[in-house]
Amino acid sequence: MKKVLSLVLALTMVFAFTLTFTGCGGSEEEGNSDSAMKAGFICLHDENSTYDKNFIDAANAACEELGVEAIIKTNVPEGQECYEAAAELVDAGCGIVFADSFGHEDYMIQAAKDFPDVQFCHSTGTKAHTEGLDNYHNAFASIYQGRYLAGIAAGMKLNEMIEKGDITADQAKIGYVGAFTYAEVVSGYTSFFLGARSVCESATMEVTFTGSWYDETLEKEGANKLINDGCVLLSQHADSMGAPTACENAGVPDVSYNGSTVESCPETFIVSSRIDWVPYYEYCIQAVQNGETIDADWTGDLKTGSVVLTEINENVAAEGTAEAIEEATEGLKDGSIQVFDTSAFTVTVDKEKKINLNATVDADGHVTEYNADVDTDPEYKGDTNVIEDGAFMESKFRSAPYFDLQIDGITLLDTKF
Amino acid sequence: MKENKVRKEPLIKLSRREDIDRKHSWTYRALAIVAALILDAIIIMVTVHMNPLDIYETMFMGAFGTSRKVWITLKDLSLLLLISIALTPAYKMKFWNLGGEGQVLMGAWATAFCMLYLGDKLPHGVLLLVMFLAAIVVGAIWAMIPAVFKAKWGTNETLFTLMMNYVAIQLIAYFVIKWEVPKGSGHVGIINQSTQAGWLPYIGTNSYALIVILVAIVTVGMYVYLKYSKHGYEISVVGESQRTATYVGISVDKVIIRTLFLSGAICGFAGWLMVSGSGHTITTSIAGGMGFTGIMVSWLAQFNVIVMILCSLLIVFMGHGASEIATSFGLNEAFGDILTGIIIFFIIGVEFFIHYKVHTRKSGKEVA
Numbered sequence: 001m002k003k004v005l006s007l008v009l010a011l012t013m014v015f016a017f018t019l020t021f022t023g024c025g026g027s028e029e030e031g032n033s034d035s036a037m038k039a040g041f042i043c044l045h046d047e048n049s050t051y052d053k054n055f056i057d058a059a060n061a062a063c064e065e066l067g068v069e070a071i072i073k074t075n076v077p078e079g080q081e082c083y084e085a086a087a088e089l090v091d092a093g094c095g096i097v098f099a100d101s102f103g104h105e106d107y108m109i110q111a112a113k114d115f116p117d118v119q120f121c122h123s124t125g126t127k128a129h130t131e132g133l134d135n136y137h138n139a140f141a142s143i144y145q146g147r148y149l150a151g152i153a154a155g156m157k158l159n160e161m162i163e164k165g166d167i168t169a170d171q172a173k174i175g176y177v178g179a180f181t182y183a184e185v186v187s188g189y190t191s192f193f194l195g196a197r198s199v200c201e202s203a204t205m206e207v208t209f210t211g212s213w214y215d216e217t218l219e220k221e222g223a224n225k226l227i228n229d230g231c232v233l234l235s236q237h238a239d240s241m242g243a244p245t246a247c248e249n250a251g252v253p254d255v256s257y258n259g260s261t262v263e264s265c266p267e268t269f270i271v272s273s274r275i276d277w278v279p280y281y282e283y284c285i286q287a288v289q290n291g292e293t294i295d296a297d298w299t300g301d302l303k304t305g306s307v308v309l310t311e312i313n314e315n316v317a318a319e320g321t322a323e324a325i326e327e328a329t330e331g332l333k334d335g336s337i338q339v340f341d342t343s344a345f346t347v348t349v350d351k352e353k354k355i356n357l358n359a360t361v362d363a364d365g366h367v368t369e370y371n372a373d374v375d376t377d378p379e380y381k382g383d384t385n386v387i388e389d390g391a392f393m394e395s396k397f398r399s400a401p402y403f404d405l406q407i408d409g410i411t412l413l414d415t416k417f
Numbered sequence: 418m419k420e421n422k423v424r425k426e427p428l429i430k431l432s433r434r435e436d437i438d439r440k441h442s443w444t445y446r447a448l449a450i451v452a453a454l455i456l457d458a459i460i461i462m463v464t465v466h467m468n469p470l471d472i473y474e475t476m477f478m479g480a481f482g483t484s485r486k487v488w489i490t491l492k493d494l495s496l497l498l499l500i501s502i503a504l505t506p507a508y509k510m511k512f513w514n515l516g517g518e519g520q521v522l523m524g525a526w527a528t529a530f531c532m533l534y535l536g537d538k539l540p541h542g543v544l545l546l547v548m549f550l551a552a553i554v555v556g557a558i559w560a561m562i563p564a565v566f567k568a569k570w571g572t573n574e575t576l577f578t579l580m581m582n583y584v585a586i587q588l589i590a591y592f593v594i595k596w597e598v599p600k601g602s603g604h605v606g607i608i609n610q611s612t613q614a615g616w617l618p619y620i621g622t623n624s625y626a627l628i629v630i631l632v633a634i635v636t637v638g639m640y641v642y643l644k645y646s647k648h649g650y651e652i653s654v655v656g657e658s659q660r661t662a663t664y665v666g667i668s669v670d671k672v673i674i675r676t677l678f679l680s681g682a683i684c685g686f687a688g689w690l691m692v693s694g695s696g697h698t699i700t701t702s703i704a705g706g707m708g709f710t711g712i713m714v715s716w717l718a719q720f721n722v723i724v725m726i727l728c729s730l731l732i733v734f735m736g737h738g739a740s741e742i743a744t745s746f747g748l749n750e751a752f753g754d755i756l757t758g759i760i761i762f763f764i765i766g767v768e769f770f771i772h773y774k775v776h777t778r779k780s781g782k783e784v785a
Contacts, residue, residue, distance in 0.1 A: 416594070
């Protein structure tokens with residue numbers, strides 16, 4: 001018995017070693033033949049997250065279009081692992097490295113300092129315009145415009161429900177599952193709400209926060225809480241399928257984010273807005289190829305094709321939604337519609353609760369001046385007045401959103417995050 | 418009929434092996450790894466239709482492909498090893514310390530606290546020392562709370578230490594919100610990025626070498642402590658039988674508290690290395706579950722410090738390999754985790770066959 005065993009073992013080992021060595025020999029040859037440009041991508045999660053899938057799809061599309069090899073690292077946490085991933089991508093020959101999550105920023109800056117010959121582009125970050133590094137760049141898109149358009153679809157749906165007699169005008173309450181009380185989220189739900197209210201005047205909104213960008217259970221629970229609270233239509237700014245699934249189960253219409261969820265939610269999905277990163281990726285990669293400089297802070301919009309809506313789900317959407325959205329799109333493009341038109345919303349300054357302290361409002365509650373925290377610092381000091389020509393100029397002074405006003409009509413159920 | 422059946426020997430009978438020699442047990446272990454690799458290969462061919470050797474090679478390159486990767490592997494190996502080493506004395510004493518994660522987190526928290534509040538007030542060397550002391554004291558306190566309860570009132574340490582993890586996670590979640598930049602983002606970011614105050618110094622340009630050296634020193638220290646010191650002997654006596662320990666005049670309560678102090682202090686030390694030496698930030702997930710993986714490493718190595726190096730290497734290697742095949746082949750990282758799981762399953766499984774003989778009814782012979 002033992003003899004047989006040792007024989008088998010010896011044979012297996014010899015076999016394994018031979019194969020391993022022949023295998024290694026092959027790889028060295030392959031390693032020497034790299035001449036084309038490579039682009040590296042760092043993603044917080046993998047394609048199971050709608051947020052990361054949106055980036056991964058864009059990375060593949062842009063690289064295919066430009067004939068560049070894409071190296072994509074998924075499930076990279078927002079810590080030292082991000083720096084390590086960036087450094088490894090540089091080692092692998094990438095001339096440009098992209099990262100997709102807010103918490104990657106400091107580690108990307110660190111990598112940019114250590115590898116001055118490589119370009120580092122970080123989506124959703126805030127520090128590039130003050131950091132002063134030639135090879136570190138931020139990007140975002142004016143997604144509040146997309147949210148506003150999606151909000152119009154929501155408002156039309158509310159109007160339809162009121163007309164049908166399913167709800168009264170007072171019951172037109174929207175629910176919103178947010179991640180953190182961070183400007184990006186605040187800007188998102190406020191523009192969505194303003195879009196909805198532009199067609200359905202009686203609309204109100206409740207917002208709950210999960211304290212996580214990706215937590216399917218919490219997002220589902222949050223959505224269920226809002227539905228039980230009497231919300232008749234939901235939207236979300238969190239990256240899992242939690243809220244859409246909860247809506248489908250409860251039969252509540254949902255305006256999604258980051259991409260269509262119509263396959264999983266055919267009965268409730270209305271429309272979704274998302275950022276299309278392909279224009280930015282192509283712009284950056286081409287800049288590296290041509291030896292041009294990349295903007296430190298780049299904002300895509302409807303015109304660059306960075307802000308897009310998915311196809312409308314006609315089964316759920318109200319009649320005339322497509323036409324209304326199209327009309328508003330033109331208005332946003334030519335500037336006749338401003339999402340954060342200060343006459344469209346009112347604000348209450350509450351010194352006791354420290355709400356909206358940076359805002360100056362007139363007698364009617366309309367904002368006349370707002371000191372936003374554009375240059376990131378630990379004290380969150382306002383440094384720039386962002387009200388111009390009667391509108392809050394989002395994404396003008398920095399690509400990442402800085403709209404963090406709490407406007408009247410929106411109730412925050414919890415603000416601990 | 419029935420009576421006949423009852424009289425028959427059971428189909429499979431187990432008996433404990435008393436005569437395992439080293440050579441044979443290592444042969445079995447090697448065999449288990451080969452068997453696991455073969456099963457992995459079959460799974461690869463059947464599910465994703467790829468050449469398993471390509472996948473194995475890519476996994477290997479993921480951990481050792483470049484000198485940077487080797488250093489990252491060494492750093493991760495060191496941190497996992499350090500936590501395993503921290504947990505080992507408690508396990509040897511049969512104290513079920515499941516609180517490694519929380520103890521590491523609290524050490525990390527204390528480090529971050531000092532970096533944030535003392536970063537611009539103390540000279541660099543003093544700051545590092547203060548951070549170090551704070552981390553090991555806080556880690557030790559976190560471990561000693563359940564130890565004192567166990568020693569004084571006989572509470573169940575398994576639940577207690579486990580719950581302490583959640584307390585630590587929630588505490589850190591609170592402080593992350595308190596320290597976050599910018600407001601509402603839920604991220605602390607790199608602490609003292611411009612001044613590098615409280616950062617572990619680089620050796621040359623290498624930021625991880627010092628971590629590896631420090632862990633190597635602790636490893637040797639723990640080996641000597643467990644094997645040659647009086648404390649180490651007392652730990653094994655308490656682990657074998659608390660009554661014997663009491664009979665020979667060892668104060669069991671004292672040994673429990675003292676050992677947990679040591680365990681917690683080393684966990685705190687690991688937290689210090691993670692924040693000061695590597696991540697320079699604080700998150701609830703900075704320990705990355707290593708407080709739990711360390712338990713597996715410690716048991717897998719049967720508390721042998723040297724074997725723990727191999728076990729940590731295996732786990733870190735497989736982790737890096739899994740993410741490399743995700744990058745190279747577009748396979749989801751979960752696929753790599755399946756391959757890793759099979760290998761670990763075989764390694765744990767073979768320990769059973771090393772320690773027990775299996776007799777079948779017909780032959781009465783052993784089956785390897």
